[in-house]
Amino acid sequence: MATSAHTDTYGENTLMTFTTKTISALAITGITLSALVGCASQSTAAACLSLGADLAPLQAELAETTAASTSDTDKLADMMSKVAKSYSEAAGKVSNEEVRAAANGLTTAMEDLAQVYRDADGEFMNIDSEKIGTVTEGMTEDLTALSDLCGADFMQ
Numbered sequence: 001m002a003t004s005a006h007t008d009t010y011g012e013n014t015l016m017t018f019t020t021k022t023i024s025a026l027a028i029t030g031i032t033l034s035a036l037v038g039c040a041s042q043s044t045a046a047a048c049l050s051l052g053a054d055l056a057p058l059q060a061e062l063a064e065t066t067a068a069s070t071s072d073t074d075k076l077a078d079m080m081s082k083v084a085k086s087y088s089e090a091a092g093k094v095s096n097e098e099v100r101a102a103a104n105g106l107t108t109a110m111e112d113l114a115q116v117y118r119d120a121d122g123e124f125m126n127i128d129s130e131k132i133g134t135v136t137e138g139m140t141e142d143l144t145a146l147s148d149l150c151g152a153d154f155m156q
Helices: 012-035 042-069 073-092 097-119 129-150
Strands: none
Touching (some): 042 129, 097 129
16 A cells, blocks of 8 residues: 555544545535525525435435445545535525525535545545645535535534
8 A cells, every 4th residue: 555745644544534524514414404494594494495305315325335435535436426416416406596606615525525535546545635635624614604504503
């Protein structure tokens, strides 16, 4: 297995923990959005409910595949691409510009994360720590933007 100068900062356990937390956050996002009723305005509330309803079926699948996918970066890339596609399709059905933009931002971040995993050729030790740091920072910002629109408690 190839090693990298970045291994000390972003070792396999750290990346697997981040990945598990990210997938959990995405699952919680979908579940909470599907149950959400109290957003700032009706149009935002309707958009959040629509997004959540479209993402709800993805939650069971994520729960089933998370454990198997964390052993190999290629599997993680495939899973993140699938989640990104689901978010993109759900966002395409939302007419509220703010919610759609937040969901699309998250979609882009997930696609970027999938590419970082793909570039690692199946090995956690090959992940570019600078790229994953940038991508995960952006993903956190996108999750926060969606949370701000659709309810501050959805990440808990």
